[in-house]
Amino acid sequence: MKISNVLNCSFSEWYPKFRSFSFKSIVIPLPDFFLSYLHTDGVILPNSSHHGVYTKSKNLAMDGDEDDPDIRDDELMKMYESDWSTSCIQSSAEAPDFGEFDIQVKSAIKLLGGKVFPKLNWSSPKDATWIAFDKTLMCTCPSDVYLLLKSSEFIAHDLDQPFSLCEDHTNASAGQTVDYTLVLRKWEPPNPSTEFRCFVHENKLIGVCQRNGNKFYPHIKEIKEVILADISTFLHSTVTRLFPDSSYVFDVAHLKQGQILLIDFNPYGVVTDGLMFSWCELNQLAAQNQEPCFRFVESEEGIQSIDYANYSLPQDIQDLTAGEDPYKLMDLMKMKIQKEFDSDSSSDDDTIQENQGSEQVTKTDKKTNMPDDSRGSENLR
């Protein structure tokens, strides 16, 4: 994967050619001051949102929505006073004023029907839904967009190191200027059972898999030949003709027989999540001259763990599992030793429980039915 391949998957590169096959979208160039805002720590919403400090509820930050009858005054006060102890500190910081940019975002949302799905050049803030009032990426005002963008690690990756896994990436290319854009797409959530990720190597479809690996959709098995044939036709009649690279990954929704909705392009390489494939498997498929491999959840037992679930885990747990904070690990071990010491007298019971625990782990691993290397930590898209 080269820098040029990543650039070709940038939304503003592919969208003009595929406009009629995808969601209606508006691209707004990001001014430098907004990029600096995204880079700074902390979340202070602009003056225009009427709420200079970060508030937990999206509704609190919605323009002209102070009289929302769904929120009672006492609930509002509780939300304000809840666990945002830093708000006193933040309120003394200056709230930004986005002027013309804010107006552009507002009118784009209006033009797209009042509800939008936000992205930057490559990624959406899909890991930040926890911060949203309704736990989705639906935005109805500029503050919704800013809050999600500021809270996402995927967005931070787009901004800080979009080429970090490219083979031609050097320290010099790290500073390569990217024309950053805000992408607002008409809010039209596809039915997850219709979404598929498609892997293309040298213009050949090598693999297709269900986009959402944590659900079993019985209908996929029934119409798998139709799905594969429609994706293949769309690839060869449209995508290969218009997309500049020969290897890439694209996401689609199979709306009905003969009707494909294009969702996104991603680079062909480990930066892109192989979902139900490991990249090792994909490379093997690329080397073979076979029909595309179609993978989907074939039964309730084949379900994978939930995507991005780790982003909603407490930071302490994430640090522990990633081994990033040895002191937390030492504390945990001390607690464990103490617990074992305390319950020394009932060791027989403990042994049974621990055995049951390891049995469960083994079962869970088997349930995914996936090779160990199937989800690399490099996957960012």
Ligand SMILES: Nc1ncnc2c1ncn2[C@@H]1O[C@H](COP(=O)(O)OP(=O)(O)OP(=O)(O)O)[C@@H](O)[C@H]1O
């Ligand atoms: N216009 C839209 N309205 C509502 N939901 C959408 C819209 N576009 C995409 N989605 C949903 O969001 C998901 C992610 O979309 P998209 O692929 O554009 O984001 P992404 O961050 O680039 O994801 P990835 O990096 O995994 O490709 C889609 O699978 C789809 O379910």
